[in-house]
Amino acid sequence: MDHRVIRGGLAVRSRRHMLLPVLHEIQDRAGWVSRGALEYACRRLSIPPAEAYGVVSFYARFALEPGRARTEHVCDDIVCQLAGAHPDQGVNCLGLCDRAPARLDEKQAPAAESVRYPDSRLLRRVGIVDPGSIDSYREHGGFKALRRARELGAEQVIRQVTASALLGRGGAAFPTGRKWESVAKAQARPHYLVCNADESEPGTFKDRVVMEGDPFALVEAMAVAALAAGCEKGYIYIRDEYPVARRRIARAIEQSRDAGLLDIDVEVRRGAGAYICGEETALFNSIEGKRGEPRNKPPFPVEVGLFGRPTLVNNVETLVNVLDILNGEFADTRLFCVSGHVKHPGVYDIPLGTPLRLLLERAGAGSIQAVLLGGAAGSFLTPEQLDVPLSFEGTRAIGATLGSGAVIVFDATADMKQALLRIARFFRDESCGQCVPCRVGTKRQEEILERMFANGRGQADVMLLSDIAQAMRDASICGLGQTAANAIASGLKQLPVLNA
Ligand code: SF4
Numbered sequence: 061m062d063h064r065v066i067r068g069g070l071a072v073r074s075r076r077h078m079l080l081p082v083l084h085e086i087q088d089r090a091g092w093v094s095r096g097a098l099e100y101a102c103r104r105l106s107i108p109p110a111e112a113y114g115v116v117s118f119y120a121r122f123a124l125e126p127g128r129a130r131t132e133h134v135c136d137d138i139v140c141q142l143a144g145a146h147p148d149q150g151v152n153c154l155g156l157c158d159r160a161p162a163r164l165d166e167k168q169a170p171a172a173e174s175v176r177y178p179d180s181r182l183l184r185r186v187g188i189v190d191p192g193s194i195d196s197y198r199e200h201g202g203f204k205a206l207r208r209a210r211e212l213g214a215e216q217v218i219r220q221v222t223a224s225a226l227l228g229r230g231g232a233a234f235p236t237g238r239k240w241e242s243v244a245k246a247q248a249r250p251h252y253l254v255c256n257a258d259e260s261e262p263g264t265f266k267d268r269v270v271m272e273g274d275p276f277a278l279v280e281a282m283a284v285a286a287l288a289a290g291c292e293k294g295y296i297y298i299r300d301e302y303p304v305a306r307r308r309i310a311r312a313i314e315q316s317r318d319a320g321l322l323d324i325d326v327e328v329r330r331g332a333g334a335y336i337c338g339e340e341t342a343l344f345n346s347i348e349g350k351r352g353e354p355r356n357k358p359p360f361p362v363e364v365g366l367f368g369r370p371t372l373v374n375n376v377e378t379l380v381n382v383l384d385i386l387n388g389e390f391a392d393t394r395l396f397c398v399s400g401h402v403k404h405p406g407v408y409d410i411p412l413g414t415p416l417r418l419l420l421e422r423a424g425a426g427s428i429q430a431v432l433l434g435g436a437a438g439s440f441l442t443p444e445q446l447d448v449p450l451s452f453e454g455t456r457a458i459g460a461t462l463g464s465g466a467v468i469v470f471d472a473t474a475d476m477k478q479a480l481l482r483i484a485r486f487f488r489d490e491s492c493g494q495c496v497p498c499r500v501g502t503k504r505q506e507e508i509l510e511r512m513f514a515n516g517r518g519q520a521d522v523m524l525l526s527d528i529a530q531a532m533r534d535a536s537i538c539g540l541g542q543t544a545a546n547a548i549a550s551g552l553k554q555l556p557v558l559n560a
Pocket of ligand 1: 354490493494495496498499541
C-alpha cells in the first residue's frame with residue numbers, strides 16, 4: 061500500500077544465468093559490448109552493473125571497446141610454434157593442433173575433416189556417419205545403448221558402468237560409476253547433468269573430433285547419464301573456439317528431442333575464452349553468469365554443484381565410453397592427441413598401457429628430443445623414458461601424468477627454451493587471479509625463466525623458482541595453480557639443453 065513493495069525480484073534475479081548468452085548475443089550483433097548495452101542487460105536481468113562489468117571483463121572473448129573483438133584467431137601456442145608460428149603474436153591453443161600452424165575464422169570455421177579412424181573404437185563413426193542426420197546415426201548403431209538403458213533402469217545402468225571400472229577421462233581419473241551413484245542417491249533436487257566440453261589444454265583436440273564427427277553419440281550418452289543419475293536438466297559447455305562442434309551438437313539435440321529420444325532439456329552453453337572454465341566449479345560459475353572462478357572443494361559437485369544442486373559432471377570422452385559399456389563393446393582404450401614433430405598428427409585410440417614409443421611410431425615420429433605428456437599441466441619426458449606404459453599407474457611411476465591425453469613431440473630442431481616460456485606465458489594469461497600464490501606465482505615464474513634463459517642459470521633463481529613452485533602447489537585453490545610449475549620443473553630437470 062505504501063508503494064515500497066516490489067514483487068517478482070526473485071524471478072528476475074533467477075535469470076542471472078542468462079548473462080553470458082546475452083553478452084554473446086550483444087557482441088555477435090554489435091561487435092563489442094558497449095556500456096549502454098551492458099547497463100540495459102543489467103536492468104533486464106537485475107544484476108548490479110559493477111558485478112556484470114566484473115564478469116564481462118573476466119572473459120577474453122568479450123570486447124569492451126569497439127574494434128577490439130576478434131573473430132579471427134591465429135594460434136601461437138606450443139604446437140603451432142613448432143610449425144612456424146611466430147611467438148607472442150597470437151592466442152593460446154585453439155584445439156586445432158592437428159592442423160598446425162592454426163588459424164580460425166569463426167565465420168568460416170572449417171568443417172570436420174573426413175578422416176577415418178579404422179581401428180578406433182570410440183571414433184569408428186567419425187568420417188563415416190553424417191553428423192547432421194539422426195537417421196544416419198541410427199543406421200550405424202545409434203541409440204541402441206539408450207534403448208538398453210531404458211530396459212535396464214537406472215540402478216542396473218550404474219551397476220554396469222561401475223563394473224566396467226571406467227575412469228574419468230578429463231584428467232582427474234575419478235571412477236565414473238561412483239560419481240553417477242553419488243548423484244543418483246543425492247536427496248536434494250533437481251539434479252543437473254553437465255558435459256564439460258571446454259577442452260582448452262594445449263595440445264588437446266579429441267573432444268572436438270568427437271563432437272564434430274559424431275555429435276549424436278554425445279547426445280545419446282547424455283540421455284543415458286541423465287536417466288541413470290536422475291538428472292532433470294542438462295548443459296553442454298563447449299569452448300567458444302569450437303563453432304562447428306557447437307552447431308552440430310545443437311542440431312543433434314534438436315533432432316533427438318523431435319524423435320522423442322531425449323527426456324530432459326539439454327542446453328548448449330558457449331564458453332567465452334577462459335581456460336579455467338574447464339575446471340568443473342569454474343564452469344558452474346560460468347553457466348550461472350558469474351566470473352569463471354573455481355570454488356573451494358569440498359563440498360563436491362555431486363552434493364553442491366550447479367545452482368547449489370547435486371550435479372553430475374563428465375567430459376565428452378568419458379560420456380561417449382558409456383555407450384560401448386551398455387552395448388557390450390567396451391574396452392579400456394583411451395584417446396591420445398598426438399601433435400608437434402610427427403608425420404601424422406591426430407587422435408589415436410589405443411589400449412591403456414600401450415608403450416608411448418608404439419604410439420609415437422604410429423604417428424610417424426622421427427628423432428625425438430623430448431615429449432610433453434599431458435599438455436601444459438603435464439611433464440616433459442626424455443627419449444630414455446619413451447617405453448613408459450600409457451596408463452594412470454605407469455605414468456605415475458615416473459612422476460608424469462596422462463592428463464588430458466595430449467602428446468606433443470619435439471625433435472632436435474625444437475627450441476625448448478621457447479617452449480618453456482610459452483607454457484609460462486600460458487599460465488600467466490589463464491590464472492583467474494583469485495588466489496595470490498597462483499596469480500603472482502605464474503607471473504614471477506615467467507619472469508625468472510626469461511631471466512635465466514637470457515643471463516644463464518644462477519643458483520638464486522633456481523631456488524626462487526622451486527620455492528614459487530612449492531607455494532603454488534601447496535596453497536593454490538585449484539588444479540591450475542597446483543600444476544602450473546610441473547611442466548617447467550620437469551623440463552628444467554630433465555632436458556640437458558636447458559641446463560647448458
Ligand atoms: Fe584461480 Fe589460479 Fe587460484 Fe585456480 S589456482 S583459483 S586459477 S588463481
